[in-house]
Amino acid sequence: MATKDRNNVVILSDHVENIHGAEFPHNFPGEDLSFDIEKLRKSLNIKIWKISNNEMEFDLVGADAAIANTLRRIMISEIPLMAIEKVYMMNNTGVIQDEVLAQRLGLLPIKADPKEFAWKRPEDPPTDLNTIVFRLDITCKHNPTASPDETDPKKKYINSSVYSSDLVWEPKGDQAEKFADSPIRPVHDNILVAKLRPGQEISCELHCEKGIGEDHAKFSPVATASYRLLPTITILKDITGDDAIKFQKCFPSGVIDIVEENGVKKAKVVNPRKDTVSREVLRHKEFEGKVALGRVRDHFIFRIESTGVIPPAEILSQAIDVLAEKCRTVRNALGSIKHEK
Template sequence: MIVFSMTHKNENIIVQTKHFYQTWDINNFIEGFQLKIINKTKFCIQLEIIGIDSAIINSLRRIIISESPSFAFENIYIFNNSSILNDNIIAQRLALIPIKADPRSMKFKKKNCFGNQFNTIVYILKTVNLSTDNHFCKRIYSKNLKISKHGSIIPFQSKTYYTNFQKNNIKISHLDLLIAKIKPKQKLFMELHAIKGYGYMHNKFSPITTAWFSYYSSIFFIKNLNYLKKNIFTYKKNLFIKKNINKTKTQKLSSLFFHDNYFTNLMKISNIFKVTQKNSNIKRKIILFITSKLLVL
């Protein structure tokens, strides 16, 4: 069900007061639906969607978070770790490193299937601190991870040759992520296997950090302030007055009008739409701007 609002017939004030329900219709949806990209960068996109129910928007948000495929390190084989961090701590840090790869170019790895160039990405981390200064700690970043051209070095694992196309299109998204610090003579040697998965399987497979949506404010302009003052008892529950656009011209008006007991708390926001969606508790905000040019005193 979609909620529609009727506009008050009186010409002195524009405010939505009555509500009724109407079944969903594809023609009405196509006529009122609008989608616009406001901002798009390498790691962020901001959309403006008009004419759609909040339940559908929330469904899209949840789909983006949990049902968009991406790659993450699933199996980490540690051969040498002489750092202060335990193996499980390093494994957890490595699992959250984002991998940039086209999910369409790889397949899902089955439970009892060996890794190959079509379902597994193999990385190698091999580094040592050769410094003679005992106080020097070498920082290990995500840029130190190198893709293994010939697959895994572990028996019964991936031994397939990776093509140049696959190598050039598989990268670590952020190269400055700190993994660990090692002191002189300490070593890190491990092999990492990345597979494709969904966010509902594990949070490490979620391709985005957050997805959220919010409402725009509904703005109405008062044409006749005297009419509003006479009918204050009718609209007092549904109005949130915001003073002001032109402070010099509306200062006297504000002192006469805003002293009313009904508007002592100017930050109180009333919900004129009464939140009719069953799956959403987000309230809409109604703001009435008083403009001196439109006032009839």
């Protein structure tokens, strides 16, 4: 099998072929396919397509699925973050039970740099070095200026809805000075936490601690971290006329373009990256034997969506650092075993 062919996943109408990696030692005669770190360094490539404070899309090319998936899992579950861990409920007369309200509060992303805080063990007391404290004190009342016929709760009552913006940070120790330029706060101000009616109130103290997503999803810095293989679309025979237009409609917008050659409309692949690989084109008999679909096995299209606490580029950088540290740990452990022998 040619190197190019063995690197492509073949997508057919009812199944997928060539899904397993075949590049391992002694699998192909005359080829040395043993792992080579220098070869990996030369083949590995990262290209950033889109980046913002909350989203990032990049290509990881020349890597094995094991490396790509390891990075994804590290981003989800092993990058530290500060999140609400303990809720001390003084009073809650709303309709949401204490434990449910505490769970909702815990999932609020908190804008705080986890590098500035220490890990807190269960036996450690809360201090300004390992804990962030918030207060939530809110009472719903009738709005004296509201019309007697008013039906909108937001106008009829005061504090009818409790939002993340109602959390008040209470600096401890030197936290006020330390974070003067970027005060600690919820990432988003408009997250609905609960609804109240006149006479109902919520009073509680919230303690944020450092953790990782492996312990609880609230500590994960990403809303989503996913990847997909780069699609390939190969036109084997010219598709022209009305068939070209129908062929174009089988794919998402921007994947196929219609060009004119000698006055004849002809289908042309312009951006297979946008394809969702729905295989719609393989349902039509007129396209049998005219198109081949596939995916490039070592070309991963990554998409990272941050919760807003850590920028996605920093999340990727930290994930690479964690992976490197894991490799060093394994290497040192193997070295210890070798010396013991």
